[in-house]
Amino acid sequence: MSAAYTVPLFLRGQVITDNLVTFGTRSRGDEFAAPDMSKYVDRLPLATPMEMQDLYELSFDEILDVLERLGEALVLETNPHLQEAFAAACLANPLPVEMLRNSYQILGPLFSRAAVTEMAETQVGLNYLNGWVPQPLADGREIRVRAFGSRVLHIPAGNGGLVSAVTILRSVITRSDVIIKVPSNDPLTAVAIARTLADVAPGHPITKHLVVGYWKGGDLTVEEALYKPENIEKIVAWGGLASVKHVTKYIQPGLELIALDPKRSATIIGAEAFVDEETMREVAARAAVDIGVANQEGCANARVIYVLSGTDADGVENANRLGQMIYDELIALPEFMSTPPLYPNRELFESLESSRLVETFYKVIGGEQREGAIVVSQIDEAVDYSPMLSGRVANIVPVDSIEKVTRAVNAYTQTIGIYPESLKRELRDVLPLFGAQRLTSLGYACNVTVSMPQDAIEPIRRMCKWIVDEECDPDVVIPLWKLGSAGQAAQAAADLVTL
Amino acid sequence: MTQTQAKTPFKPVSPVNSKAEQGSLEQFMDDPIEFFGHSMTQMQTIPRDELEALQKQAIAIRFKQHYEAIPILRKLADRLGITEVAEFDDLAPLLFAHTAFKSYPSALVDNKRFDLMTQWLDTITAHDLSHIDATGCTTIDGWLDLLDRETPLNVITSSGTTGTLSLIPKDKNAATEGMYIWKMYLFQTFGEEPGEAELDPKVDVIWPTFSSGKLGHLRIADMVKNGFTGGDPTKFHALYSDAIDTDLMFLASKMRMAASRGELDRLVIPDELAERKDEFIAMQMRQPDEMQAFFAELSESLKGKRIFMTGAFPIMYDIAKAGLERGISNVFAKDSAILTGGGMKGVALPDNFMEVIQDFLGCDRIQMGYGFSELSAFHFACTEGRYHVQPWVIPILLDPDTSEPLPRDGRQTGRSAGYDLLNKSHWGGVMSGDEVTIDWNFICPCGQTSVAFEADIVRYSDKEGVEDDRITCAATHEVHNEAVNFMKQVEM
Numbered sequence: 001m002s003a004a005y006t007v008p009l010f011l012r013g014q015v016i017t018d019n020l021v022t023f024g025t026r027s028r029g030d031e032f033a034a035p036d037m038s039k040y041v042d043r044l045p046l047a048t049p050m051e052m053q054d055l056y057e058l059s060f061d062e063i064l065d066v067l068e069r070l071g072e073a074l075v076l077e078t079n080p081h082l083q084e085a086f087a088a089a090c091l092a093n094p095l096p097v098e099m100l101r102n103s104y105q106i107l108g109p110l111f112s113r114a115a116v117t118e119m120a121e122t123q124v125g126l127n128y129l130n131g132w133v134p135q136p137l138a139d140g141r142e143i144r145v146r147a148f149g150s151r152v153l154h155i156p157a158g159n160g161g162l163v164s165a166v167t168i169l170r171s172v173i174t175r176s177d178v179i180i181k182v183p184s185n186d187p188l189t190a191v192a193i194a195r196t197l198a199d200v201a202p203g204h205p206i207t208k209h210l211v212v213g214y215w216k217g218g219d220l221t222v223e224e225a226l227y228k229p230e231n232i233e234k235i236v237a238w239g240g241l242a243s244v245k246h247v248t249k250y251i252q253p254g255l256e257l258i259a260l261d262p263k264r265s266a267t268i269i270g271a272e273a274f275v276d277e278e279t280m281r282e283v284a285a286r287a288a289v290d291i292g293v294a295n296q297e298g299c300a301n302a303r304v305i306y307v308l309s310g311t312d313a314d315g316v317e318n319a320n321r322l323g324q325m326i327y328d329e330l331i332a333l334p335e336f337m338s339t340p341p342l343y344p345n346r347e348l349f350e351s352l353e354s355s356r357l358v359e360t361f362y363k364v365i366g367g368e369q370r371e372g373a374i375v376v377s378q379i380d381e382a383v384d385y386s387p388m389l390s391g392r393v394a395n396i397v398p399v400d401s402i403e404k405v406t407r408a409v410n411a412y413t414q415t416i417g418i419y420p421e422s423l424k425r426e427l428r429d430v431l432p433l434f435g436a437q438r439l440t441s442l443g444y445a446c447n448v449t450v451s452m453p454q455d456a457i458e459p460i461r462r463m464c465k466w467i468v469d470e471e472c473d474p475d476v477v478i479p480l481w482k483l484g485s486a487g488q489a490a491q492a493a494a495d496l497v498t499l
Numbered sequence: 500m501t502q503t504q505a506k507t508p509f510k511p512v513s514p515v516n517s518k519a520e521q522g523s524l525e526q527f528m529d530d531p532i533e534f535f536g537h538s539m540t541q542m543q544t545i546p547r548d549e550l551e552a553l554q555k556q557a558i559a560i561r562f563k564q565h566y567e568a569i570p571i572l573r574k575l576a577d578r579l580g581i582t583e584v585a586e587f588d589d590l591a592p593l594l595f596a597h598t599a600f601k602s603y604p605s606a607l608v609d610n611k612r613f614d615l616m617t618q619w620l621d622t623i624t625a626h627d628l629s630h631i632d633a634t635g636c637t638t639i640d641g642w643l644d645l646l647d648r649e650t651p652l653n654v655i656t657s658s659g660t661t662g663t664l665s666l667i668p669k670d671k672n673a674a675t676e677g678m679y680i681w682k683m684y685l686f687q688t689f690g691e692e693p694g695e696a697e698l699d700p701k702v703d704v705i706w707p708t709f710s711s712g713k714l715g716h717l718r719i720a721d722m723v724k725n726g727f728t729g730g731d732p733t734k735f736h737a738l739y740s741d742a743i744d745t746d747l748m749f750l751a752s753k754m755r756m757a758a759s760r761g762e763l764d765r766l767v768i769p770d771e772l773a774e775r776k777d778e779f780i781a782m783q784m785r786q787p788d789e790m791q792a793f794f795a796e797l798s799e800s801l802k803g804k805r806i807f808m809t810g811a812f813p814i815m816y817d818i819a820k821a822g823l824e825r826g827i828s829n830v831f832a833k834d835s836a837i838l839t840g841g842g843m844k845g846v847a848l849p850d851n852f853m854e855v856i857q858d859f860l861g862c863d864r865i866q867m868g869y870g871f872s873e874l875s876a877f878h879f880a881c882t883e884g885r886y887h888v889q890p891w892v893i894p895i896l897l898d899p900d901t902s903e904p905l906p907r908d909g910r911q912t913g914r915s916a917g918y919d920l921l922n923k924s925h926w927g928g929v930m931s932g933d934e935v936t937i938d939w940n941f942i943c944p945c946g947q948t949s950v951a952f953e954a955d956i957v958r959y960s961d962k963e964g965v966e967d968d969r970i971t972c973a974a975t976h977e978v979h980n981e982a983v984n985f986m987k988q989v990e991m
Contacts, residue, residue: 241759346899346900346902350596350597350598350930351598353596353599354595354596354598354601354602355602356578357571357574357599357602357622358603358619359574360615361604381604381606383604384604384605384662387760407765410760410761410762410765411761412761435761
């Protein structure tokens, strides 16, 4: 079998397609080629951290200029690199073509001045990124803090080009030197952005501090040579439990892990949803979007939906009605947003068919054509196969009280979409204790912005090195070397204690 | 089961009209051992067109019987508008995946609602369970024991890491029958009609695992104990004297699930198990001594004896390796019966694992077989390494993506499914997770004229690198230990 496409090595502005070896894709049959990374691994890291100095000679305005020009060039219709990436994604990714096209059309605007400035200001602080921020302390000294970039290795997730774009943006605004190991199911987006960057800013420091390439996760010849504190200071790892766990074996003093590990999400719908038909319809439309966007491949998608309908006959009937409405809305979603899954999970659909025959406990709406489905539990328990829910299959669980829901929230619960707002305000001080990380209005679970914390951490601040310059005036801050007399010593000791 | 002389096994079957012919069809469906005169040679040489004609009539009848008796089959058939089954492909939309055997909410077990569990089980079995009062049951084992006592069922369980157990309602009768069939294939020689020595040999049984339990492969311990030893319990030699506790297995499976979700802290150990903590620990402590005693017995009193031993590859390999490490080899008589199979089940064994097993056992022949627990039948490998299909099983190959039946012609590779006429207590049409190949036009040089699976059988989950959700029988011991170790850590 010949390779369907090639993932070049983008090495600080240079595009390398020599020494190709082939790899299998995650979807059926196809193979792709990429340079044998064991031959290049020595060239991936910076020779010396001194080489990062050029990044610190850049004004933030210039960074904004370059990113803006990059964003303007990321137009699918005219950019051959993006077109190539789109074609490869169609082979490598389980999402349908229209949805993938859409994911490329939203890339450009992420690089606009306004968007980048907002991210930099809210997620780090422009003053910390661009200079030393002074802060007088109680003991009289002045500290000045600056956020430095680091030498970072990114192992992004492959569900959509957005992750590749965000990865590059985060690296550029922090003035980091970045190596991106591309995921096999989104093989060319990061490369396409990098090559476009080289087109609009050839030889620019930002271009020279970007490396994008592929090697197979677990390839020890590459990993053991590269994943060392002398080469990189931080690893940002997205994705599955196994791959994140695998990376942890390289973590040691001087090499830090920023884990954006696998997450699941939940949805909570209050009894208010049932006040009238119109409200129910709106709630159903919102829930359908949370389930269906990008075919439920993302971690933020709704899967198990707890409904405070009660579990008496009327309550369950309400849950069933809502289930039918959500199903109707789900299959009516536009194609660029959601379609029947291309590769439905067989085990999941077989579980669904089995549930369909157990009407005492489950009502299954749709699913016969594997187009998506809603399972309404007739008891206050989620289906046992809830971890498998994907491809537009969600489970509605009627409950009597919110305690039942909080028990289902854990450290793997990323987003919780909630209706109405009053219920969200009621729950926001409680759910985080169980592990919830992001509470949002129902219908916005997958409508994400990059200007906020992610998975209960601030990844961009974590990517920075927070450096302190402190200035101590001996006339103000006790000079330890002048502690001669007992009286002074006692005073100094008292002062030290107050610290 | 009476042993009669081999008699004319089958009559030509054209449209059923006479009473005698009807009788022979009924015997084919309900008592194939008698029908084939207790001869595996006859089972494997019935002309294919005759067999297919019998099978088609049999599935039509069995469908009608089970449509009335099994609620979930009725529900499925009604929904699909299926009122009769005439051709083999008509079975395809009516095949159950393993998910059908665990479609109850596992919360019912947590909440000890064994009354509702019984109601659920009633919907998947042909036997009437409405008279069973399970309200007093507090454990899975207690509930299954009740069903053992008061119904014709021997429910077998399998165990999964998804926090649920499959429960397959098997007939006690079918299990006895199954053991008899094993003996036929293990002690008869193809091409020779059996005599007394082949029909009822009495041998010592080497049982390389726990003595009993409700898991599929442990359930057969009792059958083997009675079926192979002539009813002499002293001829049954188990590695461990204890039973695998189903509730402990269920806890282990939930534990794995909770660990993968980072919520082990929320796992509740039921009081019934917590109270038995010391018992489980004592059982774990006994195991090294029992293993020592097991090998001592093998190398002393059982040395050179004709035996029967069965277990999946990994279990056989572990025992053989442990035996060889103790300096024990070529233990048993050459004409002993050894039955193994089951694929690698995700366990990495060295390339020479069969040699290791052979060195230890010292027998001439190691019989391999292929089956899966939802289907009762076990298909025995021939001298050519093909698994010949039992005449009461209709193999169906499915497209792994669409579940549509593949043509019954030429060489086809697909998902293994089938219909087993001997599954009278539950619907016999089931799908596995295995990829198999059948050449429908091929006649095996071994002499058996039946349709056969080729030797290469893989689980799709292994093939696709997906984590399998099942705890395999090979991992039973390990999983049991995990649960006991977890209980040791927890203050109770």
